[in-house]
Amino acid sequence: MTNAQTRAAELEEGFSLRALADGLGELTAAADDDVLIMGICDDSRYARPGYAMLCLPRSRAHAAEYAEAACRQGATAIIAVGVNVTSELPVLKLKTMQQAGQLLRRLFRTEHARTHFYGITGTDGKTSVAWMLREALTRYQSQPVWSCGTLGWLRAPDDILDIGNTTPSMLTMHAMLSSARLEGVHGVACEISSHGIAQERIAGIDFHTAIWTNMGHDHLQDHGGYQGYLQTKAAFVQATAAHGGNVVANADQPDIREHAPDNTCWYGHGLYRKDVDLAWEQELPGVLRLKSGDEEVVIEDIPLGDFHAENVACVALTLMVSMAVPVTELPALLEHISAPPGRMQEVTAGYGQVYIDYAHTPEALERCLHAARKLTRKRLLVVFGCGGERDREKRPQMGAIASELADLVWITSDNPRGEMPAVIASEIEQGMRQPYVAEIHLQLDRDKAIGEAVAALADGDLLIVAGKGHEAYMDVCGQRLPWSDEAVASRHLHCKHGLEIVA
Structure with missing residues (x-):
């Protein structure tokens, strides 16, 4: 994916600016004559005639400058989210990122998209779980499954597109959902970083399942310390549960135990414990034993390392919770599963x-x-x-x-x-x-x-x-x-x- 493709998106068909604004935001007087939106960008360098320029809260200090640059490039309208922008172009003013997310769902016509989004958050393990979940779901589904994160937007192991960040921009997230709808993709396994949560890049995306792998030390300087970092992760998981999504989490992490919602499904190390929905144990390198209730299975030929055994257990419980996969079918879906590049x-x-x-x-x-x-x-x-x-x-x-x-x-x-x-x-x-x-x-x-x-x-x-x-x-x-x-x-x-x- 080129930089232009991550910063701009062309629509299947045009969308009236007035219809886009209806019930969401306020149009300026310059919008007396309705205009047709044919595309959208969040970088003025990629503005074109018929495009709306999306000015987000993080651009507050330079929003007017970016809007003017987009106007020179031929943009048709400005969509200002939480920022004050004056322009000769029609301006649609939105107060929140959630409204912006709703607008993008409307613009891309994905309000009723059936693609399942699986959000994986945590300090470590996000990339491996996303990779393995994509592979396992692809085996299980007759439809394709994608993943996105540190490695990029992955449609297949040999089709990986750069997206710039672990969790891509809000525009890229919604363009991805649109592409998934058009191509009949069952699901997208997304790495959800603390920055992606804090900056609301995932606004407007309804996650079918949230997965919380672990908590540790990373990016603390950006969240005012560990507690801020922890609360940021927790907010995503709790929001998923609040709108009816599933939550899968690591029972061996005390901080996750304390901050996860009540309906969380748990996986944990130790085969005969009773406080988890799925217990795991690695007896030999590359061999994983799973136990849920009275059912027990062995998964052979998994990637080396106890951390990968835990990652596979996480994927196993996600399959059980999100797709109602029986424990007895897990070996067929998880044996010989691969690890992403650069992980052991x-x-x-x-x-x-x-x-x-x-x-x-x-x-x-x-x-x-x-x-x-x-x-x-x-x-x-x-x-x-x-x-x-x-x-x-x-x-x-x-x-x-x-x-x-x-x-x-x-x-x-x-x-x-x-x-x-x-x-x-x-x-x-x-x-x-x-x-x-x-x-x-x-x-x-x-x-x-x-x-x-x-x-x-x-x-x-x-x-x-x-x-x-x-x-x-x-x-x-x-x-x-x-x-x-x-x-x-x-x-x-x-x-x-x-x-x-x-x-």
């Missing part, structure tokens, strides 16, 4: 020595290293860093986790943005309790750090390169430079074993 992904298949993982929070890194420990016969090595201009509290926490759970640790750079990598590394080191349990290395050049770690691998060792996973860039001083942990690790691994490097 083996580098250079066959060696079983190097894995890349997106773990970039304390909770995710801890779970990743615990899972890796079960897979290694000897030493566990890890290369990781922390992003710049993001939650600083997690840096020493991740340092403590790495130094306690691994045998050899390389601290390196990971999207430093505008911060000095050495400063970030020093804050990571502050959490490493002395005397160190692990052997600590500081190598800020990520390529060299991965190379040193691969060179140190002995027979029976295992290396985790954590933090970036699928990401194809390194964010440095406002630039996104090309980068791939998988490619770099593969190159060093091939060189170590004297193999030909395949481009």
Whole structure:
């Protein structure tokens, strides 16, 4: 998907501005003569004749400027949401984002769309659950199923379109719903980020099911601390329940237990517990046992790692709750299910020595290293860093986790943005309790750090390169430079074993 496609959408047929405004907002005097809306955009650069320009609350400081630019581009009308805009064009004034969501449902003619939206929120696990849920629902349904989130708008594993954010803009969300209606798509599994909730990008979308995976430390700086972050997640889940949607949540998370609505369906670790709707246990890597009431099944050949076992259990309960899938049918839907790129992904298949993982929070890194420990016969090595201009509290926490759970640790750079990598590394080191349990290395050049770690691998060792996973860039001083942990690790691994490097 091009940037223009995420910032603008053309309609199937025109829509009267007056009919669009009816019962929702106030039209300015300039709208005495009705106009026909043929498309909509939320970026003035993509305005065209017949298009309405959508000015949202976040653009408040520049709304007038954007409206004027859209007018120069030939726009037909302005839709101002919670902002004051004066224009020679007709202006439709809306007070809230919820009204804007209703307007987009009307504009795209999706008021009666039957597509099920599954919203996955939580600190970690969103991408994996969305990916696996799409795959499982595709097996179960005769209709296609999509997902959207960190990896993009995914129509199929080989058809992934970039959407810019984990939770896309409100315009993109509604354009996606419109496309799903037109193409007969059963459902869309959406990652719902805290930013997406707080900025109301999901306004006007009625979620069939809300899924709450876990809570940890991430983006705290944007929500005034952990409690604000927690309340933001809870608000989405509670709103879904309030309009009659299903809620599936992780019973092993105390904060989720406290803030989830009364009608929540729970999954949890421990096969014989009675306080959950679906219990799970992983006896061997890649094998999952599920129990609901008196029924018990085994799911074989799932992705490695206890966290993936939990993700599959989450998907299993979602299928049971949202589609009334019997427990006995779960193995057929979940066996051989895949994991998304960069989530405990083996580098250079066959060696079983190097894995890349997106773990970039304390909770995710801890779970990743615990899972890796079960897979290694000897030493566990890890290369990781922390992003710049993001939650600083997690840096020493991740340092403590790495130094306690691994045998050899390389601290390196990971999207430093505008911060000095050495400063970030020093804050990571502050959490490493002395005397160190692990052997600590500081190598800020990520390529060299991965190379040193691969060179140190002995027979029976295992290396985790954590933090970036699928990401194809390194964010440095406002630039996104090309980068791939998988490619770099593969190159060093091939060189170590004297193999030909395949481009």
